Amino acid sequence: MTAEQGTEAHTDAPANTLRIVLVDDHAIVRHGLKSILERERDLEVVGEASTVAEAEAVVDRTRPSIVLLDLKLSTGADTEGLELCAELTRRHPKLAVLVLTTFVDDSLVVAAIQHGARGYVVKDVDTTELLRSIRAVARDESAFDSHASAAMVRSMRVQPEQPRFTERELKVLQLLARGLSNRDIGAQLYISETTVKFHVRNIMRKMDASTRAEVVYEASKLGVI
Known part of the structure; x- marks a missing residue:
């Protein structure tokens, strides 16, 4: 059974439940996340995927509110998830992608935003912060843990012309x-x-x-x- 086939939506979930798809190439990580998230009354894991193809299929089928996305989905490129993020948000403009990864390279944080992610947290984030981040991106707000915020600031080099704000x-x-x-x-x-x-x-x-x-x-x- 593939990761994409391994989870189906519950039919008795409240209408305001945040529907989540987990995209990570490690089954043990997905299972641990699912266990944590489904303790919350307003969160439901409706699908899982371990590859780009599985992720595209399960998101197309389940139409979730949020995708928790690891950037590394194979033993090859460390940033395979970036192109997936761009493709998912292109196909589903209302979809909120929250990057949940082990990498906190400065350029990756910026690239994730440029590819459509609404937030970026690392996997050692505590449960409270992860839940806060999930609910923030669901409200169309940004969400960064302390590592990602620091990386984003460090990555800034050029000072472009500033817009005029009131x-x-x-x-x-x-x-x-x-x-x-x-x-x-x-x-x-x-x-x-x-x-x-x-x-x-x-x-x-x-x-x-x-x-x-x-x-x-x-x-x-x-x-x-």
Whole structure:
């Protein structure tokens, strides 16, 4: 039985459950993750895969909310998962990909974002942080553990021309970088969640970014945050 065949969606899951596919070439890692995630009432593992082909098939079939993706899926290239990330997010634009890997090379963190990942955490992350990251990317927010955040900052070399931001947009940017949700940003700035969304959209447009993760990265590179 292949990894892709080994897990099927539960039919009695609540409508608001976050449906997750695990993509990792080690069965013991997938089994351990599944055991951890399915203790949570709002999380359900609906599929598993160990190869690129299996991952594409299981995601096409199960239409998950989130993919937990290892970047190394074979004994060959260490970055096979990058192209898979790009392909999955191209096919399924609403899909949230959270990289969960052993590698924390600076360039890989940036490349993962550029290939469509919404977050990046390493496998020694504690359970609480992993669950927080999963729920963050499901809300279309960015998620980086301390290793990935440090790598992202170290990777910044060039200071491109800075877009013009309003004072309120700069405050929103700073709170985005801290990983706050739209609701929490609104509470901090005493504005509505709808207004926060408006500012975030404007910021993304000005930075030519398609995800919140890209916004945080680009803003850090510009020295805005």
